[in-house]
Amino acid sequence: MKSLSLVKKAHFLLLIFVVASCTALIAQNKKITLEEIYSGTFGTKGMDRLRSLQNGDQYTILNLDRKNGVSSIDKYDYKTLEKAETILSSSKENGIPFFTSYEFNNDESKLLLATEIRPIFRRSTLGVYFVYDINTKQITKISDDKIQEPSLSPDGSKVAYVRDNNIYLFDLISNTTVQITNDGEKNKIINGVTDWVYEEEFAFVRAFEWNSNGSKLAFIRFDETNVPEFSMDVYGSDLYQTQTVFKYPKAGEDNALVSLHMFDVNSGRISTIDLNEPYYIPRIKWMNNPDFLSVQTLNRHQNNLKLVQVNAQNGTTKILLEETDNAYLDITDNLTFLKDDGFIWTSEQDGYNHIYLYDSNGKLKSQVTKGPWEVTNYYGYDPKSGRIYYQSTENGSINRDVYSIRSNGKSKKRLSHKIGRNSADFSADFTYFINTYSSAATPPEFTLHLASNGNKIKDILDNRDLLVHLENYNLSPKEFSTIKINGNELNMWMIKPTDFDVNKEYPMFMTQYSGPGSQSVSNSWRGSNDYWYQMLADEGYIVVCVDGRGTGFKGAEFKKVTYKELGKYEVEDQIDAAKKLSELPYIDEDRTGIWGWSYGGFMSTNCLLKGNDTFEMAIAVAPVTSWRFYDTIYTERFMRTPQENPTGYDENSPFNYPELLKGKYLLVHGSSDDNVHVQNAMRMVEALVQANKQFEWAIYPDKNHGIYGGNTRLHLYTKMTNFIKLNL
Numbered sequence: 001m002k003s004l005s006l007v008k009k010a011h012f013l014l015l016i017f018v019v020a021s022c023t024a025l026i027a028q029n030k031k032i033t034l035e036e037i038y039s040g041t042f043g044t045k046g047m048d049r050l051r052s053l054q055n056g057d058q059y060t061i062l063n064l065d066r067k068n069g070v071s072s073i074d075k076y077d078y079k080t081l082e083k084a085e086t087i088l089s090s091s092k093e094n095g096i097p098f099f100t101s102y103e104f105n106n107d108e109s110k111l112l113l114a115t116e117i118r119p120i121f122r123r124s125t126l127g128v129y130f131v132y133d134i135n136t137k138q139i140t141k142i143s144d145d146k147i148q149e150p151s152l153s154p155d156g157s158k159v160a161y162v163r164d165n166n167i168y169l170f171d172l173i174s175n176t177t178v179q180i181t182n183d184g185e186k187n188k189i190i191n192g193v194t195d196w197v198y199e200e201e202f203a204f205v206r207a208f209e210w211n212s213n214g215s216k217l218a219f220i221r222f223d224e225t226n227v228p229e230f231s232m233d234v235y236g237s238d239l240y241q242t243q244t245v246f247k248y249p250k251a252g253e254d255n256a257l258v259s260l261h262m263f264d265v266n267s268g269r270i271s272t273i274d275l276n277e278p279y280y281i282p283r284i285k286w287m288n289n290p291d292f293l294s295v296q297t298l299n300r301h302q303n304n305l306k307l308v309q310v311n312a313q314n315g316t317t318k319i320l321l322e323e324t325d326n327a328y329l330d331i332t333d334n335l336t337f338l339k340d341d342g343f344i345w346t347s348e349q350d351g352y353n354h355i356y357l358y359d360s361n362g363k364l365k366s367q368v369t370k371g372p373w374e375v376t377n378y379y380g381y382d383p384k385s386g387r388i389y390y391q392s393t394e395n396g397s398i399n400r401d402v403y404s405i406r407s408n409g410k411s412k413k414r415l416s417h418k419i420g421r422n423s424a425d426f427s428a429d430f431t432y433f434i435n436t437y438s439s440a441a442t443p444p445e446f447t448l449h450l451a452s453n454g455n456k457i458k459d460i461l462d463n464r465d466l467l468v469h470l471e472n473y474n475l476s477p478k479e480f481s482t483i484k485i486n487g488n489e490l491n492m493w494m495i496k497p498t499d500f501d502v503n504k505e506y507p508m509f510m511t512q513y514s515g516p517g518s519q520s521v522s523n524s525w526r527g528s529n530d531y532w533y534q535m536l537a538d539e540g541y542i543v544v545c546v547d548g549r550g551t552g553f554k555g556a557e558f559k560k561v562t563y564k565e566l567g568k569y570e571v572e573d574q575i576d577a578a579k580k581l582s583e584l585p586y587i588d589e590d591r592t593g594i595w596g597w598s599y600g601g602f603m604s605t606n607c608l609l610k611g612n613d614t615f616e617m618a619i620a621v622a623p624v625t626s627w628r629f630y631d632t633i634y635t636e637r638f639m640r641t642p643q644e645n646p647t648g649y650d651e652n653s654p655f656n657y658p659e660l661l662k663g664k665y666l667l668v669h670g671s672s673d674d675n676v677h678v679q680n681a682m683r684m685v686e687a688l689v690q691a692n693k694q695f696e697w698a699i700y701p702d703k704n705h706g707i708y709g710g711n712t713r714l715h716l717y718t719k720m721t722n723f724i725k726l727n728l
Contacts (some may be wrong), residue, residue: 012599015121028393030472030536034721037528038714042470044443044463044525047434049101054108056429058084062102068618069098073111078432081448081458087111088132094138096132105156109134112152112159121196121674122705124148124205128718129319131159131172142170143177146194149206153214158265160192160217167192167208167219167263180217180263180270187229187247191296193728195256197249198222200675201333202282211290216312217263218293220281232672235701246674247475251628251635251649252642260284260295262312265464275308280633282331287341294320294335302328302637307335307345307362320362327556327563328637330517334378341364341549344368344388344407346375348556355388357407372529374553376400377423381407382430382451389430389451391413391423397553398480398491398523402435404451415454420443421524426451427578433632434460440478440493443467474498474504474538478530480523485576486569488558492577495533495543506542507591507728509533510578515557516598516638517552520545532717536724548573549710564645566627566638567606567652574603575611582614593728595619595720598676605667605684606652609660617664617727619720622673622705625680626653655687664727665695670703696723 036042049062057079063072076082088111090096099113106645110133117127126146139308142150142159145169150161152588159170167183170177181191192208196374199205208219210379230248233241249255258281260273275281285294295317307321317697323329325348334346334355341360346353353375355368368388369375377391377400381473387404394414395401402424416422420439427433429449438444443463449456476498477692482489511533513520526534533543549569550562563567582589592615596604601623627635627649628642642649650656665688669681678699688695698719700707707716 021494029474031538032473032531033537034532034714034717037531037535038717042466042468042526042528042531045461046444047446047461050425050434051102051104051243052426052428054428056427056431059427060087061432062100064100067397071099073102078427078448079457081460083577087134088137094137094139097128097130098132103152105152106154107156110152110156112150116146118146119201122204123199124193129159129161131156140172140175143168149208151206151208151210153210155214160210162192162208165190165193169217169265178268181221187245188223188225190224190256192219194220195222195224196246196674197228197255197631197633198282201631201637202280204283207284209284209286209293211286211293211312212288213290215265215290217265218284218286218310219261219263220284221259221261222257224256227256228253230674230677232674232677234672244672244674248674248677249632250641251630253632255279255300255632260310262293262310262315271315273310273317275310275317278306282709283333283335285335285337287337288339289341292341294337296331296335298329298331300636301640302633305329305331305378309362321345321358327560329702334618336378336381338381339383344377344378344381351557352555355390355405366408368405368407370409372555373397374555376553378429379424379426379433385430385452387430389424389426389433393553395419396523398519398521402433402454404521413454415449415451417454417456419523421522426447432457439523440480440526443525476500476533476537478526480521483546483577483580485546485548485580487572488573490549490573490577491547493521493545495537497537497540499540502586504586505588506540506586507593508542508544508578508581508587509536509728510544510546510574510592510594511600511722512545512547512594512596512603513598513600514548514551514574514575514596514603516550516562516566517601519547519552521547532721536721539725541724543728544577544581546574546577548577562638564639565649565652566648567602570603571606571610571652574607575614578607578611586657591616591728592616593619593724595621596623597621599624602654605654605665608653608663608665609657612660612662615663617724619666619668619723621668621716621720622670622676622707623667623680623684624676625655625684626650628653629677629680629683655684658684658687658693660690661688661691661693661695664723665693665696666720667697668700668707668719669698670700670705670707672702673705675705679692 051060073087075084090098099114099115099512101114113130115128117125129142129150130139148162150159167180183189184191194207203487227247227249231245235241262271279300280298283296291312295308297306297318303325305323309318309320345356357365373393375390375392379389381388389404400421401409402422405412423436424433433451436449441464445462446460448458476495478493480493483492594604594607601620605619605620608615669678
């Protein structure tokens, strides 16, 4: 009986082992689904809205519990990474409502809290705002109305904000509000915030700034009177649709007239600054001296940039710096004024984006960084050590590293240590920095380092639990390489099927964006589309991405070669890359597809038409189909005006040659896209219909350029996935 029970036990243990092995095998073969991608299954943890405190020893983080409607600002020590205290937490008992962002005033005695935020366009919002006094623990509502871009004065005694296109000043001591401007009017005059095209293309909304002692407020005024209007129907759920009407200057049309003004807080007077009628004012920034403001002005062609010093006492101006370019100049936020109002500036003047040091009169003191690589972020200057901190592509254009260097260009130090994408958030006194690192194989990691040498002090946060979770899925690595096309080594990545067999042939699906200065081939952690590509690879597709000419971080010449001919060289590179990759024995040259969103949709449409002997299928989401339909600032930067360059606009507008369509085409757009208007899709549709070409298309009602909300993304990607499976 004993030997029989041992045999039974052995059989039982063997059965457990077999079941466990099969379960493990099944788990490792789990397939990614679209439902998982768009339900947040693969989301990463991060450090939300981190602010370094002026003492240099501590930082604050915003913690949001959206489920329970609780937000808090917690203070942490850099040295120990332990929480020192909770500065405040929302609750009904203390009268602090749930807030989603915060800002300190200069001496960190007060906090500006944002609640009930509602988006307007891409960056602009309306909200109800409060000021919290950290010492007295009192909370004050700024306005009963929803307002825009409130900003605390340096001493925390006042708040400037915009409501209905006018600037207001709220006094926290007297609890009174003064209206500064009175001529604001929708679709006509805007004071203190930007119009649509500035917000979208110059990437800022607040167009007013306090000087360093809070005695003056500089602001930009926009006169949109002559700017043409664009309207969009909003269908909603009522019996009749409504209409959104806003000023949108399309290429070659009138822009808003801009002017610079100065408000004196004590006298209440507004003066106008004579800047000799600049076409654009893309930046204003006060210098350390409260009497001097810096203003950047730009001509319509965006190839002549001036940095102007304005004397706020008498309104006189002086040009500190002027740059010109044969193509165009980019606007950045890398201007930093030193204690004596000398300044640090980045420029592509030697062919690559680098850091330059000027004295207070605009005289060049030194080119701080040099080499065939790009400075991609400027972090700041430490006057104690005389060192400048920055991020660059010195370790390859698909990677990012953090460096420090002396202001004379000597004693450079690499402060990050891992290959991939590194970025830094420095303490106020540049003693520490928090490094955020990721790669194609490693989700974001947050670590604390010494700024003096980059040595790691402690781990803060990682996403190892996500890596463990992903072990259950069929995943293929991103294989990075370069491909020589049209005389250039282009960055590329490829994802192969999980059961890849070199003796088989696979369909190839290409993804790209391709817009000027962009980058899609990056050694960084995956986004939601990357999980979609993994899903497609698991279905037997080879997914490829190639950054062609015109993309960024490989020098000005490579980026600006597409000037005045958007859609020519970029399309040639995608077509030629597809042809060259199709020569590989494991790629089926008769099954090649391409897709893209926005600029990428413009590209995928052109590739299917101009490369109709190469591509069998394309998907275009929210594509530009003619640059004549797009806005002035972006389009004219790269194309000049349609009046000056008609062939550049028309020879690469896909609805001008619909007869070239041979393959399968899916066109998708949101009806409320305020950026790339649905007009682009409608003109493409009409051209294809009149050419009697069959295709598929979908319009998502009341969705903007992002086409999201509820199940929208899931529906869109399901549609695209089914289209790929059916036609590739």
